[in-house]
Amino acid sequence: GQNIDQPTEMTATEGAIVQINCTYQTSGFNGLFWYQQHAGEAPTFLSYNVLDGLEEKGRFSSFLSRSKGYSYLLLKELQMKDSASYLCAVMDSNYQLIWGAGTKLIIKP
Amino acid sequence: ETGVTQTPRHLVMGMTNKKSLKCEQHLGHNAMYWYKQSAKKPLELMFVYSLEERVENNSVPSRFSPECPNSSHLFLHLHTLQPEDSALYLCASSQSVGGDYNEQFFGPGTRLTVL
8 A cells, every 4th residue: 555654743943953854665656745834724835856865945844765765855044933744745656745644843932 | 805815614414414615716727626635644645637627536536526627626525424424615726737946835724624
């Protein structure tokens, strides 16, 4: 079956760096997405990786290794507003998004 | 209005009621989706429409009935639901079904409670 694994919850300190990991086993691969979802709000797009390597976007970076079925989202200079759930999703060979359960990130002052 | 809108934002219904959820996208997209989000579970894809035609139905019970009258509007008709159907129902749209960098844009969701 298809599976996306990510930690349920992580805690980090304001101003620090945190890495959220995602491992996947899917039928085919057509890209990996990271979304941010604040409580009670819609998921919003953060990043997309389809080739191996690191994509940087301001304070957020996303890494992909297709051979290892592994990705991470790196958040730098954490701010209180970064407290949210972070969802990892892989597009499979049928172009369907397979979603992880999300990682709830708690930022402490 | 911009992006993807959903109404109502909150809905409480009894198991014998009939209600409908509405989604509208203002992005000119050709694909629309219904997802179910339960606490601490992955998003579950329910239905996919491409140019008003249903292209995916992931074994969803018949008490959920989708309708896509045009590429901008999507409905989810609900009848004789069960308490375990209580969840956040999210609508999303994308430029097309499939293809590289096919980001999905989400609405704010309808929080459904079935009593």
